[in-house]
Amino acid sequence: MMPLPLKLAWRETANSWSRFIFLFLCIALGVGAIVAVDLFATNVEQAILGDARGLLGGDIELSWRRTVSQNGQDVLDSLSERKIIVSHITEFAAMAAVETNQSHDQGTKAVSQLVELKALDSFYPLYGSLIVEPAHRTEQLLAPIQSDCQRLPCFGAIVQKSLLIRLGLSLGRELRIGQTNFIITGILGKEPDKIATAFSLGPRVMISREALVTTELVKTGSRIRERYRLQLPSSTNLERWLGELRGRLSQEGVQVSSYRDAQPRLRRFLDQLTLYLGLIGLTILWVGGIGVACTIQGFITQKTPIIATLKTLGADSSQIIAIYLTQSLLLGSIGSLAGGILGAGLHQGLPLFLQGIIPETFSMEPTLAPILRGIAVGTLATLSFSLWPLLAIRSVSPSLVFRQDIDRAAKQSKPRSWPKELMGTVKDWWNDREQRMTSLLITGCLLGLAIWQAHSLSLGLFFSGAFIVSIFALLCGTTVLFWTLRHIHFPQKLLLRHATSNLQRPGNFTKAMTLAIGIGVMLMTTLITVQHTLLDLIEDQIPTSAPSFFFIDIQPDQHASFKQVLETHIPDSPYNLVPVVRSRLTAINGEPINPEDHKGKRNGWYFTREYVVTTFQSLPKDNLLTQGQWWETTQPQKSSNESTAQNNVPLVSVEEDAAKNLGLSLGSTLTLNIQGVPFVAKVSSFRKVDWGSFSMNFFMIVEPGSLDGAPITYIATARVPKTVEIALQQAIVAIMPNVTAIDVGDVLDNIAMIFRQLAMGIQALALLCLITGAMVMIAAISINRYRRLRELAILKALGGSRGLLLFSLGTEFGLIGGFAALVGISLGCLLSWSILYLFFDLTWALNMPVLLTGLLMTIALTLITGFLGTYRLLGFPPLSVLRQE
Amino acid sequence: MQLSAGNHAVQILHNISFEVSAKQVLAIVGPSGSGKSTLLGLLAGLDQPTCGSIHIHNTNITALAESAMAHFRRQYIGYVFQAFHLIPTLTALENVALPLELQGITTGEERAKTLLQAVGLEKRVHHYPIQLSGGEQQRVALARAFISQPPLLLADEPTGNLDSATGNLVIDLLWQLHEQHDSTLILVTHDTTLAARAQRILTLQDGTIVNDASLTT
Known part of the structure; x- marks a missing residue:
């Protein structure tokens, strides 16, 4: 036989499930958000840990x-001798050109496109699989082609579909990269070791190593990435290998990583993303919890006669609380189950917002554990939010079976001043052991949920604290509203008076509605303000004088012809053309730097990064000398060659933040590894650099002449008018196919697009919070629908027209919306200010159009929600309602 | 007994003192507002008197805490209401077995069936209150009141919501059950013929006893 609480709970729920629809929704939305985020977090974990070898491309x-230097090559050769499989991949950005047939009067024309080239050997991929359409062997697709080509050498190439779209190509068409022609033999489906497609400079093109040599693109100083992936026998000790390789290659400036520490940045980013999305989910659940508390309170009030009957039959309060607690948990678990299903659906929509950020091979398969966890979280939240209203069962007198609750009515009719009221409540709470224990239990449950969701004690406490502060501020705000309404008299407007007094009536849940809506508004205001400020930073703050193109890998022998091409095509635009060398810092003041000591540390990248070093005669613009002296003032009379010769140690000027993080002082010596050759320089000055100018800026500038003999290449920046962009690129590709042109606008647009896409995802989740707020409002309205029905019937019977009643209801709901929006927006401004100021070091600006839109939309939302909750009541004929009474 | 309404305190009952011996039938009569139902509520421990004490079965029920009072009620008191007060989501059978279930006895179904048979509802055991007529509902309430075999049965206008024929049937059943279970019966009524079937009539007026008459049967 079913136990009594379960039997009663089940019957009650089954009989009037429609009454609990909003409670289900309140819980389901919160659980749905949490489950969706948790499912995604599980996918991240599985993809990054489970498929780590595939993502790194090797052990x-x-x-x-x-x-690679000779020493590096020796180490690699020794590996092959020890039966280790080594796969060699080369990656770099290059220009691909296509000859297109224009209309007959124009003849043929070359169109160029920046691509990310990847040269593969036959071992690729060591782990995971490369998916190409048609599904032939990679070696076969990339093999040399002797016929059907306009020029030889010619090879097959696998390209990303976006290249075909951009250049209007199809399978079998030809393109030219460097000195080699390629026929497109395959379309790239999935690349196992591609992390994020969003931050690439162009579409991927895969070619063979043999083809790479023929392109003649790899020259001294070229900006390339040589990757050697190792497949170790399964019994091998990974750590021992890492130790050995790091030791043997310590002076090579090589990055040695294992699949275990693969993708730390992506992992950190996705961890942070899921953490914050999870906290938004928890906020939704807590807002939904307010709806649960209102529904349970309203339900208990309606069930007072049954509670009193049970008491007369000998049930004690704890037995009755057990009955209704079982019912709450039953309702909560049904809502949570619905939430689990909703979450699985939302989870499938997440890739829309994460396109390009997550690896292509990322699996979005839902797993059971997050759904079960979500159901547990939802049920626990229901328990926390229903316990307090359930305590009211204790005060239901069994004598209510034959008499109205005169005592309680008497209590409510005696208003006390708020300090006395507060003191009284605190005193009652302190004297009531059950209340004390229940509040402890509720606090414990909610804190536990927050800490669990935040994965950290301090963040969990901070989140709970912020939530409590928001609730407190919203409650204070509502109290101010009540006070104001009490002191404004509307002598001529009975219905206005009716609306405002309705707001203050006990049991109207006005505070709960304001809270639920206000928190959603606060969240949206914060997110939108932060997003606007960050997007402005990316889009609007680029100075109009900033260069629009970067050209890299210009060889010294191409210097003159490059200059000539620029001057022919953009005679009126200024340009910069400077020599650079790529280097790694190997020692400071003679002390060798071990990159492993700095990995993963805050600002450790100053020690491990690649430094592009240049030389300038005079201090570049957008640079300000903060310490030391520039060489033209120290040695004005000498030529650069003389100065180097005399001191034997060239001078270097370092950017001040880098200097600070590297612990440099004037006179320190730096040892840089330039293509395997050590280069020692003495720090002579520090500079402050305006990175926001988007000009060519450098961490390290050495004095003129000191790079003589070094493997330099040139890089250039220019402001290219839109009209000549294509012509200029074509001219450069035609005579200097190795030079890569990067469109700054394209790169920034790409970043802004990704940011906007992510922000949209976060906002969509936050919008769920506002929808939950609306659900709480409908739930609160529906609890009192019979009372409202009676009142509306009386007003109608007394001659109130439908229009007047609508006006009264509109005033009531509009005031709730207006007030929730005002307080929510104010809190949102405060929160966004603190986030921008504390985390991004940016200034907060008042964005009136956004805030006003927020205010109006919230009022519209509460009006619509309010009418949805009451429109049916307006249609009832007053006589039938009053007769039923 | 004093109740407060707004700022006014209303004296509902005062100077009430009486004893009822076991197995006796006592009728409490009086005009509306005289305090009959309040007195019955006090006897059931549903309300607390503002002063004085009530002893039932050698227990001072006015000194019992809420939980102890609930336990006492389960064991010693049965209650029949004018408005029946059945639980709408439970069947007739489940409503009757409810007091036993509240005592943790889950095997009360057979006893409930026997009682429903005794009140002539053996064919309505699985019906919900809404599917029963007023008379049937009150008969279910009678069965419920007797299921724990309480020594004291309190009935508040048990026929007040019923027509006279149904009312008579319910009263006959009430008497029958009272005799079968040897319980003390205290009933509040407006109905003089019903009151005349009692062994003793207590008349209340303005909250005080104005007449205490023993009838010989």
Whole structure:
């Protein structure tokens, strides 16, 4: 036989399930959000840990930003001798050109496109699989082609579909990269070791290593990435190998990583993203919890006669609380189950917002554990939010079976001043052991949920604290509203008076509605304000004088012809053309730097990064000398060659933040590894650099002449008018196919697009919070629908027209919306200010159009929600309602 | 007994003192507002008197805390209401077995069936209150009141919501059950013929006893 509480709970729920629809929705939305985020977090975990070898492309990867030195090659050769499989991949950005047939009067014309080239050997991929359409062997697709080509050498190439779209190509068409022609033999489906497609400079093109040599693109100083992936026998000790390779390659400037520490940045980003999305989910659940508390309170009030009857039959309060607690948990678990299903649906929509950010091979398969966890969280939240209203069962007198509750009515009719009221409540709470224990239990449950969701004690406490502060501020705000309404008299407007007094009536849940809506508004205001400020930073703050193109890998022998092409095509635009060398810092003041000591540390990248070093005669613009002296003032009379010769140690000027993080002082010596050759320089000055100018800026500038003999290339920046962009690119590709042109606008647009896409995802989740707020409002309205029905019937019977009644209801709901929006927006401004100021070090600006839209939309939302909750009541004929009474 | 309404305190009952011996039938009569139902509620421990004490079965029920009072009620008191007060989501059978279930006895179904048979509802055991007529509902309430075999049965206008024929049937059943279970019966009524069947009539007026008459049968 079913136990009594379960039997009663089940019957009650089954009989009047429609009454609990909003409670289900309140819980389901919160649980849905949490489950969706948790499912995604599980996918991240599985993809990054489970498929780590595939993402890295091997057990260990050795990665150089230049061609490998002799020592490095020796180490690699020794690996092959020890039966280790080594796969060699070369990656870099290059220009692909296509000859297109224009209309007959124009003849043929070359169109160029920046691509990310990847040269593969036959071992690729060591782990995971490359998916190409048609599904032939990679070696076969990339093999040399002797016929059907306009020019030889010619090879097959696998390209990303976006390249075909951009250049209007199809399978079998030809393109030219460097000195080689390629026929497109395959379309790239999935690349196992591609992390994020969003931050690439152009579409991927895969070619063979043999083809790479023929392109003649890899020259001294070229900006390339050489990756050597190792497949170790399964019994091998990974750590021992890492230790050995790091030791043998310590002076090579090589990055040695294992699949275990693969993708730390992506992992950190996705972890942070899921953490914050999870906290938004928890906020939704807590807002939904307010709806649960209102529904349970209203339900208990309606069930007072049954509670009193049970008491006369000998049930004690704890037995009755057990009955209704079982019912709450039953309702909560049904809502949570619905939430689990909703979450699985929302989860499938997440890739829309994460396109390009998550690896292509990322699986979005739902798993059971997050759904079960979500159901547990939802049920626990229901328990926390229903316990307090259930305590009211204790005060239901069994004598209510034959008499109205005169005592309680008497209590409510005696208003006390708020300090006395507050003191009284605190005193009652302190004297009531059950109340004390229940509040402890509720606090414990909610804190536990927050800490669990935040994965950290401090963040969980901070989140709970912020939530409590928001609730407190919203409650204070509502109290101010009540006070104001009490002191404004509307002598001529009975219905206005009716609306405002309705707001203040006990049991109207006005505070709960304001809270639920206000928190959603606060969240949206914060997110939109932060997003606007960050997007403005990306889009609007680029100075109009900033260069629009970067050209890299210009060889010294191309210097003159490059200059000539620029001057022919953009005679009126200024340009910069400077020599650079790529280097790695290997020692400071003679002390060798071990990159492993700095990995993963805050600002550790100053020690591990690649430094592009240049030389300038005079201090570049957008640079300000903060310490030391520039060389033209120190040695005005000498030529650069003389100065180097005399001191034997060239001078270097360092950007001040880098200097600070590297612990440099004037006179310190730096040892840089330039393509395997050590280069020692003495720090002579520090500079402050305006990175926001988007000009060519450098961390390290050495004095003129000191780079003589070094493997330099040139880089250039220019402001290219839109009209000549294509012509200029075509001219450069035609005579200097190795030079890569990067459109700054394209790169920034790409970043802004990704940011906007992500922000949209976060906002969509936050919108759920506002929808939950609306659900709470409908739930609160529906609890009192019989009372409202009676009142509306009386007003109608007394001659109130439908229009007047609508006006009265509109005033009531509009005031709730207006007030929730005002307080929510104010809190949102405060929160966004703190986020921008504390985390991004940016200034907060008042965005009136956004805030006003927020205010109006919230009022519209509460009006619509309010009418949805009451429109049916307006249609009832007053006589039938009053007769039933 | 004093109740407060707004700022006014209303004296509902005062100077009430009486004893009822076991197995006796006592009728409490009086005009509306005289305090009959309040007195019955006090006897059931549903309300607390503002002063004085009530002893039932050698227990001072006015000194019992809420939980102890609930336990006492389960064991010693049965209650029949004018408005029946059945639980709408439970069947007739489940409503009757409810007091036993509240005591943790889950095997009360057979006893409930026997009682429903005794009140002539053996064919309505699985019906919900809404599917029963007023008379049937009150008969279910009678069965419920007797299921724990309480020594004291309180009935508040048990026929007040019923027509006279149904009312008579319910009263006959009430008497029958009272005799079968040897319980003390205290009933509040407006109905003088019903009151005349009692062994003793207590008349209340303005909250005080104005007449206490023993009838010989």
